[in-house]
Amino acid sequence: MKKLVNDPRRFVAESLAGFARAHHDLVRVNASPVYVVRSTPGNGKVAVLSGGGSGHEPLHAGYVGIGMLDAAVPGEIFTSPTPDPILAATREVDQGAGVLYLVKNYTGDVLNFETAAEFAAAEGILVRTVIIDDDVAVLDSEFTAGRRGVAGTVLIEKLVGAAAERGDDLDSLAGLAERLVASVRSMGVAIASPTVPHSGRQSFELAADEIEFGIGIHGERGRSRIGMARADELTDLALDAVLEDLPRLPGERVIAMVNGMGATPGAELYVVYRRMAERLQGIGVEIARSLVGSYVTALDMAGFSVTLLTVDDGLIELWDAPVLTPTLRWGA
Amino acid sequence: MKKLVNDPRRFVAESLAGFARAHHDLVRVNASPVYVVRSTPGNGKVAVLSGGGSGHEPLHAGYVGIGMLDAAVPGEIFTSPTPDPILAATREVDQGAGVLYLVKNYTGDVLNFETAAEFAAAEGILVRTVIIDDDVAVLDSEFTAGRRGVAGTVLIEKLVGAAAERGDDLDSLAGLAERLVASVRSMGVAIASPTVPHSGRQSFELAADEIEFGIGIHGERGRSRIGMARADELTDLALDAVLEDLPRLPGERVIAMVNGMGATPGAELYVVYRRMAERLQGIGVEIARSLVGSYVTALDMAGFSVTLLTVDDGLIELWDAPVLTPTLRWGA
Amino acid sequence: MILDSAWVVAWLTAAADAIAEQAPTLNELDREIGDGDHGENMNRGFEAVRAALGDGAGGSTPSEVLRAAAMKLISSIGGAAGPLYGTAFLRASDAVSGRDELGSRDVVELIDAALRGIEERGHAVPGDKTMVDAWSAAATAARAASESGGDAREVLQAAAGGAEQGAASTDALLPHKGRASYLGERAVGHRDPGAVSTAVILRAAAEAAA
Amino acid sequence: MILDSAWVVAWLTAAADAIAEQAPTLNELDREIGDGDHGENMNRGFEAVRAALGDGAGGSTPSEVLRAAAMKLISSIGGAAGPLYGTAFLRASDAVSGRDELGSRDVVELIDAALRGIEERGHAVPGDKTMVDAWSAAATAARAASESGGDAREVLQAAAGGAEQGAASTDALLPHKGRASYLGERAVGHRDPGAVSTAVILRAAAEAAA
């Protein structure tokens, strides 16, 4: 598939440069080392920092701003950032109250953020790290690297960011993030492969009637390759996998998300959301809030993921709290 | 390309059903005849109504809400709605102050809205219609159907919607819309064809090294087929076409938009925006406000368009005015 | 068969059958120089007409049936073709109002009225590469057949033949109206889908009378 | 050639050349069971090392050059391989600190230390289908060569051969660490990219000593 790029090796830098120009009112992009911080530092609050490989836009830079992330550290395409930019961003956003790292569970991200955290601690900066692993496609066993962090990350960044804006301290924010990780699940489907700019090759080849079920957000192949099916069937497959795994009670409330993988138009995502909403209504689960759109992508992969996060009044309050970022905006 | 659909003939209806469920706080979707209205009617204000074929989501339904559209009337995929739903929506949103139709310049839209306007007038409803034709790819001559209405439509809907919310009367809103039409220009490029659901066929075939330059938003072939080029070159081609045609003075301010065609990831759009911003800076045109994202699409077409709208303080004030719709939200 | 209201019903039913069969071809022609939906649109419209006729809508005179069909077409086709065909059938209805049976001159007037209606709504003239090319060729052929003493059935045959020639003539034309006009030269060599659907509809009229 | 700091520089330079040449292969292996960037990542890392050495960074002892390289790798590779190779070279640096020239036993300790560093950072064990399989096979072969009286150059040859066998052995393995573990059975039959890059790097070490 063709791309709007110049030099593939400059893709991340050039895209960020455009992002910086378009959103200079909300964010500042540091060119070297590369990281993104909100233009108006929250005073005295705990800083919330996330990051990871690029190619998942608007994650994470699009969520930097008031009420969400204080900093995002983007790596190369699908490659965790190195410790240096993480450390530099940590120094810039720390206001003495400490920094919370929200890290998606990939070996590269875990190891690089771990290293950065060690350096930061050595400099006397309080750092807590919470690992996000919401992807039910992966078996959570000692025989895997564990579950991946995928679309649920956005929900956690929004809720934790709101609590930080409210003034919660580092330990309670880490505790909140851990509770959220325990109550969010996602499952994804790819109907077309992404193409990594530097290779120009598709990450996997799919026949016209094939899809990858249980994919991550890096063009990894999925849990299995199955036949293309109607939107409702694909939705059911993904939703059932999430429901099976999500600890929940009937009559409970969720934030429901249908996420597009990058090349899937919004109109198709609403077809998926329609089915999911009907299904949830059928089993007595109330959708308290919803998010439908391409929020955590894999370059130009086509497909979707569904995410459910169980919530209570307190979490809904945090969800409705003002957020002012390039991607999510309400109440502000 | 594969799609998330069930029965292609139910695609529009099912997508709208999902949209309605996701945004019931902001909009109400009438199932038959099909139209979308804001859930909280503006009291006594002039109603702003738009519509056209589906397949351009989030246009127009995504812009229904406070400070933008009072109603959107979606037709079948790439097919203007018939007069009935337009008339029904007109009746529902009219509050005595009249209804302004914002119509993209396509024969089908023009004729069907014209017919609806005649019926509405016969019922004593004040209706004014303004035709939007911002696409510079088409020669504006008596030997064509005239220029198409494309991405600039969103900017006009936002600004006119804000003026209507402010309480402007029907004639001044029509006058504002006409001034805006005169000061907005767009140009688009397709790097991959869309696929119309009911045919399942690509609208045009492109070789790996070919693109369509000067496309509309219905999978029509463009002004010419040219070789694939770097993002900066494609941006220059589109931007130059816009600049050549836009009546403007050096040192003036614009709202600059980079629009995605449906299957193009945001990260690529920022690469285009970066180039456009540098070019405009170079010729002393100030970007007062910007919009980068997939706002006016052509199903799953890949590509982009650039739009410039010249603005003054008054228009910037309207741009910054509160808007609360499923797609655009700020200040509210 | 005499050209009474039953003939109009037979015509519209035959047209619905033919359009359903030709829909993929019409989509394909429209895909080449438009947006690929003309067959879809026409099929939706004529199926709506078929359903209405089935529900006994229509009426006792050709004019009433034509008016009922026009209303259905306007409310179900959409796009450019909807208002254009709707206006065509409305004007055709007016042209033959009051008559229970149509003679050859009535058929000529029916087609003339439809043509004028489309020209007024769409501001297209013959040569613009639109359905007008098919309608105007049909009108000319119909008038000639009638003036040379042809009966109503022969006039309809002539109209159908004229429409088919008019449609074929659009291949060479540069488009000046509708979506095709966006393509300019790139549209030359392609046949206008609306002109083809017009030929399909008028051929159905002739066959319904045979 | 004696194994002094000049040898380490020659090794890292040869490794940078070999990685640059093998980058597409490494990307391709990673595309099959990972995310397709391993060659890209390693190439970025070793080009950074090459540049640093060019700027006269490094130092007068093998340990100092290895430490400088480790820092560059950590700050430029990213992903999983960055911290792992970074740790490997840091530990290797510690293992030979203070020495100006390395003998066969030093080489064995250097490789052992690198292996232990990777195992501690990544919690992988031999058989998990990771670079650990290449490093551990290299360490075993190096120790055997040294114990049977091989000189430093022979030990490096043995290590390189062992790493290559270790990499090949990953084909049959079920992955338990890294991205490949997401695929489970689907990854069997594919070679682990990190194990291959390890073999490339150790082969460069042997050639630089030849």
Ligand SMILES: Nc1ncnc2c1ncn2[C@@H]1O[C@H](COP(=O)(O)OP(=O)(O)O)[C@@H](O)[C@H]1O
């Ligand atoms: N201004 C016009 N006058 C007459 N016929 C027109 C005009 N514009 C379009 N048409 C006819 O309409 C046809 C296209 O119809 P259709 O595809 O259903 O609508 P749309 O172009 O809105 O998709 C064209 O092939 C042409 O024959």
Ligand SMILES: Nc1ncnc2c1ncn2[C@@H]1O[C@H](COP(=O)(O)OP(=O)(O)O)[C@@H](O)[C@H]1O
């Ligand atoms: N836990 C681990 N222990 C040892 N090696 C690992 C571990 N996880 C991954 N690796 C190695 O890293 C390689 C992948 O590196 P690379 O592709 O650069 O990073 P990423 O997986 O982040 O894209 C794998 O082939 C494997 O050899």
Ligand SMILES: [Mg+2]
């Ligand atoms: Mg990677």
Ligand SMILES: [Mg+2]
């Ligand atoms: Mg159409």
Ligand SMILES: [Mg+2]
């Ligand atoms: Mg059409």
Ligand SMILES: [Mg+2]
């Ligand atoms: Mg990799």
